[in-house]
Amino acid sequence: MPLNVPIVENIMNANDRLAQENHARIDAAGMFSVNLMASPGAGKTSLIEQTLPRLADKLRVAVVDGDIATSFDADRAAAAGAQASIQINTGGECHLDAVMLRGALDQLDLTKFDLLIVENVGNLVCPADFRLGTHKSILIASIPEGDDKPYKYPGMYRGVDALVINKIDLLPYINFKMDFFQRGVEALNPGIVTFPVSCRTGEGLDAWISWLIEQARKER
Amino acid sequence: MHELPITQSILEISLRYAEQAGAKRVTDLHLVIGKLSYVVDDSVQFYWDMIAKGTMAEGAILHFQRVPVEFLCLDCSHRYPVDDETLACPHCQSTRVKVASGDEFRLESIDVETSDTSDVNSVEK
Numbered sequence: 001m002p003l004n005v006p007i008v009e010n011i012m013n014a015n016d017r018l019a020q021e022n023h024a025r026i027d028a029a030g031m032f033s034v035n036l037m038a039s040p041g042a043g044k045t046s047l048i049e050q051t052l053p054r055l056a057d058k059l060r061v062a063v064v065d066g067d068i069a070t071s072f073d074a075d076r077a078a079a080a081g082a083q084a085s086i087q088i089n090t091g092g093e094c095h096l097d098a099v100m101l102r103g104a105l106d107q108l109d110l111t112k113f114d115l116l117i118v119e120n121v122g123n124l125v126c127p128a129d130f131r132l133g134t135h136k137s138i139l140i141a142s143i144p145e146g147d148d149k150p151y152k153y154p155g156m157y158r159g160v161d162a163l164v165i166n167k168i169d170l171l172p173y174i175n176f177k178m179d180f181f182q183r184g185v186e187a188l189n190p191g192i193v194t195f196p197v198s199c200r201t202g203e204g205l206d207a208w209i210s211w212l213i214e215q216a217r218k219e220r
Numbered sequence: 221m222h223e224l225p226i227t228q229s230i231l232e233i234s235l236r237y238a239e240q241a242g243a244k245r246v247t248d249l250h251l252v253i254g255k256l257s258y259v260v261d262d263s264v265q266f267y268w269d270m271i272a273k274g275t276m277a278e279g280a281i282l283h284f285q286r287v288p289v290e291f292l293c294l295d296c297s298h299r300y301p302v303d304d305e306t307l308a309c310p311h312c313q314s315t316r317v318k319v320a321s322g323d324e325f326r327l328e329s330i331d332v333e334t335s336d337t338s339d340v341n342s343v344e345k
Contacts, residue, residue: 003334
């Protein structure tokens, strides 16, 4: 009989350790940070574009954008008024991980910002498994994706701290049962704070902005 | 999910503990994986066979203990298994629930051979 060596070590330990280091750096700089996750096309960049002008004169914002290729999103964030925007090209990886965010943090003078917005790669599966070290994880759902997404992507809906429901201006045109959607959300993530918005019309954005500012104040 | 980096992490952890235990060979790995961790067993084993080659864990067998998903109702403390249809508490229909089990993802233990243990075995048998 061979010797049994007990371990009980979390397999994602390496990434989690680096995420903790990122968190400590962000904290030490007095910054509040969010990790925006969503499927492609849900409106991550649009939400950033709508958010930045509304935070002007209130918070100094740095944006880190993760994409497989191109710097379109970082360019859009810069154009919308980000004080700094950094593009991470993952070169095929379908999510950001703690190592990639660390590389981006190295390029920023963290003491110059109040808020760090990390825009993850568009994907409802993998980003949920890789902690980055941000304070809050935020999921953007959107009406055209359909009302069944909480049921189909429980890992993502379970692990986030706030939910933005974008494109509510399309509700009259799409068969989206809000009751069914919210029952799924509630089962996976009871009491999660939710912001129904339209990045096109601006509806609902004030509540989202107030929440962001309040969270950032708490963190300082 | 991401079976290759996961498998690399499993290899790194098991070799680290095996060295600490003074092992000369790793024979078995015992993994505890909740059903909410979307890991494909066959895929991990496939990568394992490739990346463990040439290490003291070459040829080790991976044992996957799958943990079913259970929710705990925060209102009535009922603990119940979850399938795709029933998410709310079947006892009181509350949706204030939390995951009680099913998100495990860890290496629990490894079986190793040391020169000492093989001696012990021969004495015992």
